[in-house]
Amino acid sequence: MSYKEFCDSDLEALSKLVADPSRIIPGNEASEDYSHDELGGTRCFPDVVVKAVSTQEVSAILAYATKENIAVTPRGSGTGLVGGAVPVKKGIVLDLSLMDKILELDEDNLTITVEAGVLLMDLAQYAADRDFLYPPDPGEKTATIGGNISTNAGGMRAVKYGVTRDFVRGLEVVLPSGEVMNLGGKIVKNSSGYSLMNLIIGSEGTLAIITKATLKLLPLPPKEISLLVPYPTLKQAIETVPLIIKSKAAPNALEFLQNEAIEDAESYLGSRFPDKSSDSYLLLRFDGRTKDEIEEACDLVAQICIDHGALDVFIMDTEERSDSVWKARGAFLEAIKSSTTDMDEVDVVTPRSRVDEMVAFTHSLRAKHGVRIKTFGHAGDGNLHAYILKDDLQDSEWHRRLEAAMEEIYEKARSLEGQVSGEHGIGFAKRDYLKKSLDPAAVAIMKGIKAVFDPGNILNPDKII
Numbered sequence: 026m027s028y029k030e031f032c033d034s035d036l037e038a039l040s041k042l043v044a045d046p047s048r049i050i051p052g053n054e055a056s057e058d059y060s061h062d063e064l065g066g067t068r069c070f071p072d073v074v075v076k077a078v079s080t081q082e083v084s085a086i087l088a089y090a091t092k093e094n095i096a097v098t099p100r101g102s103g104t105g106l107v108g109g110a111v112p113v114k115k116g117i118v119l120d121l122s123l124m125d126k127i128l129e130l131d132e133d134n135l136t137i138t139v140e141a142g143v144l145l146m147d148l149a150q151y152a153a154d155r156d157f158l159y160p161p162d163p164g165e166k167t168a169t170i171g172g173n174i175s176t177n178a179g180g181m182r183a184v185k186y187g188v189t190r191d192f193v194r195g196l197e198v199v200l201p202s203g204e205v206m207n208l209g210g211k212i213v214k215n216s217s218g219y220s221l222m223n224l225i226i227g228s229e230g231t232l233a234i235i236t237k238a239t240l241k242l243l244p245l246p247p248k249e250i251s252l253l254v255p256y257p258t259l260k261q262a263i264e265t266v267p268l269i270i271k272s273k274a275a276p277n278a279l280e281f282l283q284n285e286a287i288e289d290a291e292s293y294l295g296s297r298f299p300d301k302s303s304d305s306y307l308l309l310r311f312d313g314r315t316k317d318e319i320e321e322a323c324d325l326v327a328q329i330c331i332d333h334g335a336l337d338v339f340i341m342d343t344e345e346r347s348d349s350v351w352k353a354r355g356a357f358l359e360a361i362k363s364s365t366t367d368m369d370e371v372d373v374v375t376p377r378s379r380v381d382e383m384v385a386f387t388h389s390l391r392a393k394h395g396v397r398i399k400t401f402g403h404a405g406d407g408n409l410h411a412y413i414l415k416d417d418l419q420d421s422e423w424h425r426r427l428e429a430a431m432e433e434i435y436e437k438a439r440s441l442e443g444q445v446s447g448e449h450g451i452g453f454a455k456r457d458y459l460k461k462s463l464d465p466a467a468v469a470i471m472k473g474i475k476a477v478f479d480p481g482n483i484l485n486p487d488k489i490i
Contacts (some may be wrong), residue, residue, distance in 0.1 A: 028094055035093060042089060043078075065367070069112050080237070087202070087483075087484075097485070101141065102172060105450065113488075114487060119234065127140075135242045136194055144166070144170075145161075157243065159192065161183075175230050184403065196208045197235070200478065200479075201483050201484050224474065252310075253338075257305075264381070265333045269330075278310040280402070281308075282308055294356055299346060365415055367415035372408060375407045375438055377404065380404060386433075400412075413430055
């Protein structure tokens with residue numbers, strides 16, 4: 026689809042729609058950051074960047090863009106990994122990062138209402154300071170809440186608490202026409218027609234732009250204990266996971282780690298990991314109201330692990346010991362990224378009992394395609410993160426090997442009853458893989474939904490489908 030060629034009259038018109046024209050940045054003056062997301066594989070500069078500060082500004086900009094047939098790409102912190110915030114059709118990048126107000130904490134209804142540009146780490150800290158927990162815990166804490174909702178972000182606590190979708194009670198969104206729509210609210214139950222709010226969640230800015238969100242909170246568990254469990258092989262570690270889940274011990278995080286990613290993190294952080302006795306580990310964290318409650322769950326899981334081949338169980342029961350492990354886990358992405366010249370990623374999800382097959386298959390592709398591949402992930406929900414590294418390969422050869430490896434990884438995930446993405450979304454980079462993984466009827470329905478919400482296809486075009 027073609028769009029209007031952006032011109033000076035559009036720049037002038039947009040300048041009249043915002044209170045401060047200095048928040049309108051012509052494309053040739055915009056930061057290079059606006060041309061890519063965190064991975065950087067897809068790059069394109071916008072014609073203009075508009076930094077909105079209110080729903081009213083977002084509404085006016087979208088109404089103008091629809092009238093003039095100009096593409097609009099919403100953007101928060103730009104921490105995505107699939108090109109979702111890259112303006113592949115140029116036009117307007119609508120930056121929501123200045124819409125960063127925490128508007129209300131409702132202790133009676135256990136909700137918090139925020140603007141879309143609030144950072145995850147700020148929201149989590151604000152809640153914790155008041156003895157509340159916002160459970161979604163994606164690895165990138167500088168992501169915005171709007172971005173988390175747009176990709177239905179998951180994170181390490183998903184195994185116990187669920188993903189972002191499970192904590193969204195209400196949304197304020199702006200349609201391409203400029204119309205402002207409120208969905209959901211502070212209510213706990215809702216069986217009132219189609220769940221349009223759940224269509225918006227995970228839609229990556231292709232249906233409407235999120236401007237505010239009302240989110241569910243929980244009382245903050247006062248106690249936490251972590252376990253680090255070394256195994257002789259990853260297969261033995263993964264085989265233990267269903268047994269832990271069935272035990273009802275309910276860890277809030279259940280990760281698998283391998284030594285090669287740990288070594289990258291050690292180098293990146295300049296600190297030592299607490300144990301180097303094995304190649305494969307499970308890392309678990311438990312929370313609760315009392316220490317006795319958590320210790321009972323830890324004892325149960327520790328015995329399950331030992332009974333099924335664990336070499337040892339290390340209890341991380343002090344803040345210092347726990348931090349050393351979780352900081353290493355949290356640094357994996359940046360550590361791997363710093364070890365190479367470029368990389369791309371897959372975050373396939375499979376039934377959790379098949380994760381070891383998926384990891385073993387992914388590792389087998391290293392020799393076959395002549396590329397380094399680093400893996401880690403969420404054992405508790407079957408989500409594997411695999412990073413394919415460029416190193417010193419020439420661009421053309423790198424893209425050839427990358428495409429071949431990715432094709433095989435996604436095909437293997439499909440054969441294991443998995444899916445393309447567990448939490449990073451589809452964006453621009455993974456569209457073709459998504460289409461191959463879905464029934465054609467599902468793709469047709471998605472296109473129909475897009476056409477109803479956005480008949481002019483101005484919102485984040487060429488993303489998802």
